[in-house]
Amino acid sequence: TPISFDTWPWLYWGEVKPQHTALFLEGEAISWQRLVSDISNIPILPKPKSRYVAILSQNDYQTLLVILAAWQQGLKTLLINPAFSPALQKEVLEKAGIEMVIDPRVVFPSSEWPQSNVMPFDTQDILTLVLTSGSTGTPKAVTHNANAHLASASGLFSLLPFSESDCWLLSLPLFHVSGLAIIWRWLQRGAALKIADTKGDALRSALEGVTHASLVPMQLQRLLQGERPASLTSVLLGGAVIPQALVDEAEAKGIGCWCGYGMTEMASTITAKRADGCFSVGRPLPHRELMFSSLGEIMVKGDTLSSGYLIGGMLEPLSDGWFATKDKGEWVEGELRILGRLDNMFICGGENVQPESIERVLSGFEGIEQLFILPVADDKWGQVPVALVMGNVNQGNFLAYAKSLLPPHQVPKAAYSIPKHLLDGGIKISRRALADWLANEK
Numbered sequence: 191t192p193i194s195f196d197t198w199p200w201l202y203w204g205e206v207k208p209q210h211t212a213l214f215l216e217g218e219a220i221s222w223q224r225l226v227s228d229i230s231n232i233p234i235l236p237k238p239k240s241r242y243v244a245i246l247s248q249n250d251y252q253t254l255l256v257i258l259a260a261w262q263q264g265l266k267t268l269l270i271n272p273a274f275s276p277a278l279q280k281e282v283l284e285k286a287g288i289e290m291v292i293d294p295r296v297v298f299p300s301s302e303w304p305q306s307n308v309m310p311f312d313t314q315d316i317l318t319l320v321l322t323s324g325s326t327g328t329p330k331a332v333t334h335n336a337n338a339h340l341a342s343a344s345g346l347f348s349l350l351p352f353s354e355s356d357c358w359l360l361s362l363p364l365f366h367v368s369g370l371a372i373i374w375r376w377l378q379r380g381a382a383l384k385i386a387d388t389k390g391d392a393l394r395s396a397l398e399g400v401t402h403a404s405l406v407p408m409q410l411q412r413l414l415q416g417e418r419p420a421s422l423t424s425v426l427l428g429g430a431v432i433p434q435a436l437v438d439e440a441e442a443k444g445i446g447c448w449c450g451y452g453m454t455e456m457a458s459t460i461t462a463k464r465a466d467g468c469f470s471v472g473r474p475l476p477h478r479e480l481m482f483s484s485l486g487e488i489m490v491k492g493d494t495l496s497s498g499y500l501i502g503g504m505l506e507p508l509s510d511g512w513f514a515t516k517d518k519g520e521w522v523e524g525e526l527r528i529l530g531r532l533d534n535m536f537i538c539g540g541e542n543v544q545p546e547s548i549e550r551v552l553s554g555f556e557g558i559e560q561l562f563i564l565p566v567a568d569d570k571w572g573q574v575p576v577a578l579v580m581g582n583v584n585q586g587n588f589l590a591y592a593k594s595l596l597p598p599h600q601v602p603k604a605a606y607s608i609p610k611h612l613l614d615g616g617i618k619i620s621r622r623a624l625a626d627w628l629a630n631e632k
């Protein structure tokens with residue numbers, strides 16, 4: 191049974207087991223007691239009337255301290271990608287109505303500072319904001335309270351064991367819901383968190399001593415190119431289509447894989463299962479419910495659902511009841527299969543084309559590391575599919591393979607190699623960036 195906290199979880203663990211390790215940094219272990227004391231050495235942060243502040247967040251200890259200090263000082267935080275251009279940062283903050291930005295690199299901890307009051311821990315109060323990664327328009331700030339994050343964590347633990355002696359690597363950005371969820375699992379369990387550089391090939395050494403990691407499929411793919419990290423027992427996958435061949439290979443190498451489907455509005459994972467050779471993302475975890483609309487759209491609700499978006503400093507509640515995800519899905523033997531995004535669908539000669547379903551059929555072709563199907567305008571058919579490919583692929587053979595497996599309206603009319611820079615950006619590949627490249631530069 192999950193612990194229900196009557197104070198900030200780090201203060202609870204600081205009392206219950208002060209000498210136990212809370213964090214592993216590169217070359218250093220931090221106890222819960224030390225963590226609590228480091229948080230209290232963060233100076234009193236600026237407190238706008240609205241209590242909303244933005245924090246430029248890197249995955250480092252200093253940023254974590256500023257976030258936890260902000261929370262216990264009564265602030266509500268929007269973690270933002272420090273790589274945002276000034277223009278995008280301004281646009282996002284104006285939309286949400288947030289005036290204050292904190293850069294943790296210029297917050298100097300000291301035991302000399304007057305200490306801020308510790309606010310009561312009210313799990314129903316809005317505490318966090320996470321930006322949506324929608325493909326159109328300015329990202330929106332999704333609100334959550336601590337109750338939603340703790341419910342998210344404890345529901346996951348009923349499927350994926352995470353014990354007090356385990357260690358979860360902060361393997362995804364804090365400003366994305368997948369990274370923030372790692373913080374709440376760590377706090378819920380009172381286990382250890384490791385913070386290290388995880389970019390590119392650094393991920394392998396970051397995994398030393400780690401039992402648990404959250405990975406997007408591309409990270410796992412890269413990891414499988416070398417030795418299996420010895421301590422790693424459990425990987426939670428999500429964020430994008432999880433290629434079955436990738437999961438099978440990881441499982442064969444002794445890495446336990448859990449396939450998840452999650453989203454920002456639901457405080458990360460919604461459904462998940464232990465990999466079992468069958469392509470699906472399992473069943474809804476405790477504290478979440480899921481159904482389909484009459485159009486096959488996935489609808490979700492539960493304790494983990496956001497209460498709304500922050501717009502112009504005001505809470506814009508989600509419409510009552512079920513939240514429409516814009517994802518299409520179906521049940522296969524009681525488990526959820528994601529069919530693709532409704533907004534990725536296009537029409538070719540009067541037929542609906544779901545790019546993700548073509549990608550699933552063709553991504554098994556020899557040499558393919560990543561494959562995207564995008565529409566291009568066509569005089570005769572309206573739109574036709576083309577393939578963007580990463581990997582070492584014979585294009586002629588690839589298109590012949592496609593013809594042999596797919597109905598005509600789904601067969602890519604051309605295949606192009608994707609430039610690498612389009613793929614190393616964030617944690618997800620943006621179809622919009624791919625479409626821009628296709629339109630302008632291919």
Ligand code: 4YB
Pocket residue numbers: 322323367368371404405406426427428429430431432449450451452453454455458459460471515516517528531
């Ligand atoms: C999917 C998908 C899937 C999401 N198949 N499309 O803690 C976790 O659950 C976790 C672990 C590892 C990696 C990521 C996560 C996440 O939280 C991911 C949450 C996320 O991606 N949120 S999002 O708001 O940025 O995007 C949500 C969208 O991503 C969904 O609406 C889907 O379209 C897509 N997606 N999991 C296919 N398994």
